[in-house]
Amino acid sequence: MTYDPNNIFARILRGEIPCNKVYEDDFTLAFHDISPQAPVHILVIPKGQYTSLDDFAANASEPEAAALLRACAKVAEIAGVTGTGWRLLGNVGADGGQEVPHLHFHVFGGRHLGRMVAKPS
Numbered sequence: 001m002t003y004d005p006n007n008i009f010a011r012i013l014r015g016e017i018p019c020n021k022v023y024e025d026d027f028t029l030a031f032h033d034i035s036p037q038a039p040v041h042i043l044v045i046p047k048g049q050y051t052s053l054d055d056f057a058a059n060a061s062e063p064e065a066a067a068l069l070r071a072c073a074k075v076a077e078i079a080g081v082t083g084t085g086w087r088l089l090g091n092v093g094a095d096g097g098q099e100v101p102h103l104h105f106h107v108f109g110g111r112h113l114g115r116m117v118a119k120p121s
Helices: 006-011 052-061 064-079
Strands: 021-024 028-034 040-045 086-089 103-108
Touching: 006 028, 006 040, 021 064, 028 064, 040 064, 052 064, 064 086, 064 103
Parallel strands: none
Antiparallel strands: 021 028, 028 040, 040 103, 086 103
């Protein structure tokens, strides 16, 4: 997957598209999803140009990697779901359901979330 510098998250990072920011540090930005799938649905993205977790794992610096993981936990804390539980979801590639070619994690919470993957029928 090739990085598209005009993907929606790149445009948000450049300030071309507004977002409802939850958290930001030197390496990450977190904001509310515009189509929430749970009472808490926040996206956490690295500021670097990484297409997927595969790309990030191979190429990100140690400070970037640590910041992304810490940002996910910080967002759950800010959203008030650390006591009741929350889910971190990262989709990778077409079969994994990744829609935007910029690494991002979904932080879900605020209700019982059920199974991670539906049972096969």
